[in-house]
Amino acid sequence: MTHRIDMTGIGKSFFATRALDDVDFSCVAGEVHALVGLNGAGKSTLMKVLGGAIERDQGRIEMDGRDVAITGPADARAIGVAMIHQEYSLIDELTVYDNIFLGRELHRKGTPFLNKAEMARRVRAELKRFGLSLDPGRLVRDLNSGEKQIVEIMRALMSEAWLIVMDEPTSALSEGDKERLFHFIRRMKSEGVAIIYISHHMPEIFGIAERVTVMRDGRIVLSERTTDTTEEAVISSMSGSELDDFVKPHKAAEGEILLSVRNVSKTATYHDVSFDLRQGEILMLTGLRGCGAPELAKTVFGLDDGYRGDIAYRDVRLKPGRGPAAAVRDGMGLVTENRDTNGILAPLSVRDNIALPFLEKSLSFGLIDNTRIERLVDRAIRDTSAKTSSPSQEIRFLSGGNKQKICFSRWLDRDLELLVLLEPTRGIDVHAKADIYRIIEELAERGVGLLILSYEIDEVVMLADRVITFYEGRSISEYVHPHFDKDRMLADIAGTGPEQAA
Amino acid sequence: METAGKTTEQSPSPAISALAMRYLVLAALIVIASLGFGFANENFFSLANIGILLRSISVLFIVSMAMTFVMLTGGIDLSVGSNVAFAGGVGVIALTATGSAPVGFLAAILAGMSIGLINGIFVGRMKLSAFMVTLATFALARGLALVIYDADSINVSNAIFLWLGGTSWGNVPVVIPFVVLVFAVLSVVLYRTTFGRDVYAAGANFKTAFVLGRRPERTLVWVYILSGALAGLSAIITVGRVSSGQPWAGLYLEFDAITAVILGGTSLFGGRGRLFGTILGVLLYGIIINGLVLTGTNPYLQSLIKGAILLSVVLLDSWTQRGKQR
Structure with missing residues (x-):
C-alpha cells in the first residue's frame, strides 16, 4: 500500500x-x-x-x-x-x-x-x-x-x-x-x-x-x-x-589594514583561509551552518587555539592560546551568537552587564568610580536605544532585542578597534534589527573594523562592504560592494558555485 | 519566554524589591526571636550576654562573609571548618616555636591560604566540582590538624596572640569592632573593586565572563584563597577565645556558614546576594542557636533544629525562585 x-x-x-x-x-x-x-x-x-x-x-x-x-x-x-x-x-x-x-x-x-x-x-x-x-x-x-x-x-x-x-x-x-x-x-x-x-x-x-x-x-x-x-x-x-532595490552608498575601503588572516586552517573546521580587514570596513562571512566561518571568527577573538597559519592584528602576529582577555585588552570585542548561554550575565543588572569590560578604565585610587560607571552605562543605553526601566533592572527580564543591544553596548567605547559579531540579529524583532544595523554602520564610520558572521543572505547583502562566502570550511569567493550577486552567493554557499563545479 | 520578558519589562526591577523584602523579613525575625528569648530568659537582653552572644558568633560572621564570596561565584567551600583547626594548629606551633605572635599570626593565615590555594587551583584552573574538591580538603585539613596537634590541644599564654579573641573593653569584646572592620573592608572589596565585580560575573555566567576577557578561572582561585585567609583569621580568634589550640576547632562551621549565607539570601547558583544579607543571616541563626542554649533546650536537639532551618530556607527559596522564573 x-x-x-x-x-x-x-x-x-x-x-x-x-x-x-x-x-x-x-x-x-x-x-x-x-x-x-x-x-x-x-x-x-x-x-x-x-x-x-x-x-x-x-x-x-x-x-x-x-x-x-x-x-x-x-x-x-x-x-x-x-x-x-x-x-x-x-x-x-x-x-x-x-x-x-x-x-x-x-x-x-x-x-x-x-x-x-x-x-x-x-x-x-x-x-x-x-x-x-x-x-x-x-x-x-x-x-x-x-x-x-x-x-x-x-x-x-x-x-x-x-x-x-x-x-x-x-x-x-x-x-x-x-x-x-x-x-x-x-x-x-x-x-x-x-x-x-x-x-x-x-x-x-x-x-x-x-x-x-x-x-x-x-x-x-x-x-x-x-x-x-x-x-x-x-x-x-x-x-x-x-x-x-536597497542600495547602500558606496564607500571606498581606504582604512589601514587592521587584521590580516593568512592560510589559517583547523582540522575538520576551516581550511586555508586568507583575508584582510581594514579599519572602518564591514566584512561579512556567510555560509550554511557547519561552514566553519563562526569558528574562524572566534579564533580571531582568541577563543580557539588549535589552528595553523598566521593571524596578524595591527601588524603584530597573534599568539595562539592568548585567550579573550588579551583580545579585549587589545581593543577587540565580541558579540556571541548565543546571548543566553554566553552573552548575558542573567542574574546581574543591566548596569553590571554593560560595565564589566570597562571596570579597569573606571578606577580611581584602585576603586571603582561609580559616577563614571553610571555615566558610561547611561551613554551605552542611550546609544543603543535599549529599553530598560532602569540600569538596576536584572537583564534577564529584557526582551531578546534589548538583551542583544546590551551585549553590543559593552563595546561602544572609544578604544574599540575590531568588533567580531556572530549572527548579530538572531532571534530579534524588526525594530531591534534596524537599531543593530544603525549601530554597526556608526561603528564602521568611526573606523572600527567589523568582522560579521551571518547566515541571512539579505542581511549580508544589505550591510556588507565586502562578503566572503564559505562552503565546508573553505572560502569560496569574495564580493566587493556594490558588485554583490545574491544568486551567486547562494550558489557558493550551497556548493554549486562556478569555482566549485569542477 | 519572549512574551514573559516583554510583560515584566515595564514593571520596576523586581529583584531589588525582593531583596529589600527579604532583609525586612530577616530583620523582623531577628526582632521576634530576640523578644521571644528575652521573655523566656531575662538574662538574654543583658549587655554581658549580648557581648557573649556576638563573640560566640564572631567566627561565624567572618567565615560566612568569606562563604558569601565563594557562593557568589556559584561554588561552595566545605573545608573552612577543618581549615580553622589546621591554620590554628600551624599558628600555635609557629608561636610556641618562635615565641613571636606576629610570626604566629602570619603562619596561621598563610596556612589557611594554602588550603584555599589548593581548592582554588582544583576548582578554578582544573574545573573540578567545588563540592568534591572542598569535601576532599575538608577531610584533608582536619587530618593535617590532627597530625600536627598529635590529636591533643596546645595551651597558649602569649597575650598578644590571645588579644583578638580573648580581650574585652568593658562589656564589648575586642573582636566585635574587628568583625565590623572586616565587614567594611570586604564590602569595599566586593562592591568597589574589579575583583568584586568579577566574583559576581564568574558566578552569574562563567562562559560570558570568560568571553568578555574577565579571566573567571583566575577569580575563582583568588576567591578560595580569600576564604582560606579568612579561615586563618578565624583560627586566630578561636585560639584567643579558649586560650588554646584545638584539633577539633571549627567543627560543623561550614554547615553553620552555608546555612547563614543561604538564610541571608545569597543564591546557591551564584551571581546573586550581598554581604549585608549574610550579616542578617548570621545574626538570626546565631540568636536562635544561642537562645536555645540560654533557655535550656536539650542540646541534642540543636543539630535537629539546625537541619530543619536549612531545609526550610532552601525550600522557601526554591518556591520564591520558581515564582520569579516564569
Missing part, C-alpha cells in the same frame, strides 16, 4: 507575522521531497505543523485521502510521521537495540525479563534489510554522529513510521557517513518510505530527491520534479528579488 500525505491551504500566524500562508505540500511513499528556503522562510514551521509541535490556524492535512487531526506530536507519530532532528534523542549509556526498543521492550514470554537476544536479532535483521551493518549491542556513546543518525532513523522505522522528516541531516557528517546516509535513503525509498529532506545543499538535493519545493516568506514559490528544474532556478527562487 502506498501512503501519501497532503497538506492543503496551511496557514499559521505568530502575532502579526504570517509564518505560513496558504501552503500546499505533499509527500508520497517511495519518494524524497526536498524542502528548501532561507532562514525564516517557513520550512521549520511547516514541519512543526506536520509533526504536531505547533497547531495550524487554517488548512487540512489528509493521509491517503482522509482527513487526519494532528494536534500533538503523539498524533503525528500515530499516523507514522517521524522527525529526525539534528540533536539526537538517544540515551548514550544504552545499547543500540535498547534505544530502538525504548518504551516498548520485548520480554521473555510470561516473565518480566527482557528478551535481549530477540531485540538484537530484530534490529540486526532490519539493518540488513536496509543494507546497513552496525552491531546492535554497541553502546550509543561509542557511535559517531553518522551511526547515531542511523539508529535514530531505525528507531522511527521500527516503530511503524513511513514518513521521515530530516532537518539538514548531513550538516554534522563526514564524507563517508554522508555516502552511507544517501545509500540508506535510496534503500528506504525502495522499501516504500517517504522522506522530507530539508537542506540547502544543491548537489545533495539533485542527487537524491524526486521533488523539490522552495519556500520564501511563508509561501511556496517553486515546487517541481527535480528532473524538470535546475539548481539555478531553485537558488534564484530562494532569494527572490524584492529586496535587491
Whole structure:
C-alpha cells in the first residue's frame, strides 16, 4: 500500500507575522521531497505543523485521502510521521537495540525479563534489510554522529513510521557517513518510505530527491520534479528579488589594514583561509551552518587555539592560546551568537552587564568610580536605544532585542578597534534589527573594523562592504560592494558555485 | 519566554524589591526571636550576654562573609571548618616555636591560604566540582590538624596572640569592632573593586565572563584563597577565645556558614546576594542557636533544629525562585 500525505491551504500566524500562508505540500511513499528556503522562510514551521509541535490556524492535512487531526506530536507519530532532528534523542549509556526498543521492550514470554537476544536479532535483521551493518549491542556513546543518525532513523522505522522528516541531516557528517546516509535513503525509498529532506545543499538535493519545493516568506514559490528544474532556478527562487532595490552608498575601503588572516586552517573546521580587514570596513562571512566561518571568527577573538597559519592584528602576529582577555585588552570585542548561554550575565543588572569590560578604565585610587560607571552605562543605553526601566533592572527580564543591544553596548567605547559579531540579529524583532544595523554602520564610520558572521543572505547583502562566502570550511569567493550577486552567493554557499563545479 | 520578558519589562526591577523584602523579613525575625528569648530568659537582653552572644558568633560572621564570596561565584567551600583547626594548629606551633605572635599570626593565615590555594587551583584552573574538591580538603585539613596537634590541644599564654579573641573593653569584646572592620573592608572589596565585580560575573555566567576577557578561572582561585585567609583569621580568634589550640576547632562551621549565607539570601547558583544579607543571616541563626542554649533546650536537639532551618530556607527559596522564573 502506498501512503501519501497532503497538506492543503496551511496557514499559521505568530502575532502579526504570517509564518505560513496558504501552503500546499505533499509527500508520497517511495519518494524524497526536498524542502528548501532561507532562514525564516517557513520550512521549520511547516514541519512543526506536520509533526504536531505547533497547531495550524487554517488548512487540512489528509493521509491517503482522509482527513487526519494532528494536534500533538503523539498524533503525528500515530499516523507514522517521524522527525529526525539534528540533536539526537538517544540515551548514550544504552545499547543500540535498547534505544530502538525504548518504551516498548520485548520480554521473555510470561516473565518480566527482557528478551535481549530477540531485540538484537530484530534490529540486526532490519539493518540488513536496509543494507546497513552496525552491531546492535554497541553502546550509543561509542557511535559517531553518522551511526547515531542511523539508529535514530531505525528507531522511527521500527516503530511503524513511513514518513521521515530530516532537518539538514548531513550538516554534522563526514564524507563517508554522508555516502552511507544517501545509500540508506535510496534503500528506504525502495522499501516504500517517504522522506522530507530539508537542506540547502544543491548537489545533495539533485542527487537524491524526486521533488523539490522552495519556500520564501511563508509561501511556496517553486515546487517541481527535480528532473524538470535546475539548481539555478531553485537558488534564484530562494532569494527572490524584492529586496535587491536597497542600495547602500558606496564607500571606498581606504582604512589601514587592521587584521590580516593568512592560510589559517583547523582540522575538520576551516581550511586555508586568507583575508584582510581594514579599519572602518564591514566584512561579512556567510555560509550554511557547519561552514566553519563562526569558528574562524572566534579564533580571531582568541577563543580557539588549535589552528595553523598566521593571524596578524595591527601588524603584530597573534599568539595562539592568548585567550579573550588579551583580545579585549587589545581593543577587540565580541558579540556571541548565543546571548543566553554566553552573552548575558542573567542574574546581574543591566548596569553590571554593560560595565564589566570597562571596570579597569573606571578606577580611581584602585576603586571603582561609580559616577563614571553610571555615566558610561547611561551613554551605552542611550546609544543603543535599549529599553530598560532602569540600569538596576536584572537583564534577564529584557526582551531578546534589548538583551542583544546590551551585549553590543559593552563595546561602544572609544578604544574599540575590531568588533567580531556572530549572527548579530538572531532571534530579534524588526525594530531591534534596524537599531543593530544603525549601530554597526556608526561603528564602521568611526573606523572600527567589523568582522560579521551571518547566515541571512539579505542581511549580508544589505550591510556588507565586502562578503566572503564559505562552503565546508573553505572560502569560496569574495564580493566587493556594490558588485554583490545574491544568486551567486547562494550558489557558493550551497556548493554549486562556478569555482566549485569542477 | 519572549512574551514573559516583554510583560515584566515595564514593571520596576523586581529583584531589588525582593531583596529589600527579604532583609525586612530577616530583620523582623531577628526582632521576634530576640523578644521571644528575652521573655523566656531575662538574662538574654543583658549587655554581658549580648557581648557573649556576638563573640560566640564572631567566627561565624567572618567565615560566612568569606562563604558569601565563594557562593557568589556559584561554588561552595566545605573545608573552612577543618581549615580553622589546621591554620590554628600551624599558628600555635609557629608561636610556641618562635615565641613571636606576629610570626604566629602570619603562619596561621598563610596556612589557611594554602588550603584555599589548593581548592582554588582544583576548582578554578582544573574545573573540578567545588563540592568534591572542598569535601576532599575538608577531610584533608582536619587530618593535617590532627597530625600536627598529635590529636591533643596546645595551651597558649602569649597575650598578644590571645588579644583578638580573648580581650574585652568593658562589656564589648575586642573582636566585635574587628568583625565590623572586616565587614567594611570586604564590602569595599566586593562592591568597589574589579575583583568584586568579577566574583559576581564568574558566578552569574562563567562562559560570558570568560568571553568578555574577565579571566573567571583566575577569580575563582583568588576567591578560595580569600576564604582560606579568612579561615586563618578565624583560627586566630578561636585560639584567643579558649586560650588554646584545638584539633577539633571549627567543627560543623561550614554547615553553620552555608546555612547563614543561604538564610541571608545569597543564591546557591551564584551571581546573586550581598554581604549585608549574610550579616542578617548570621545574626538570626546565631540568636536562635544561642537562645536555645540560654533557655535550656536539650542540646541534642540543636543539630535537629539546625537541619530543619536549612531545609526550610532552601525550600522557601526554591518556591520564591520558581515564582520569579516564569
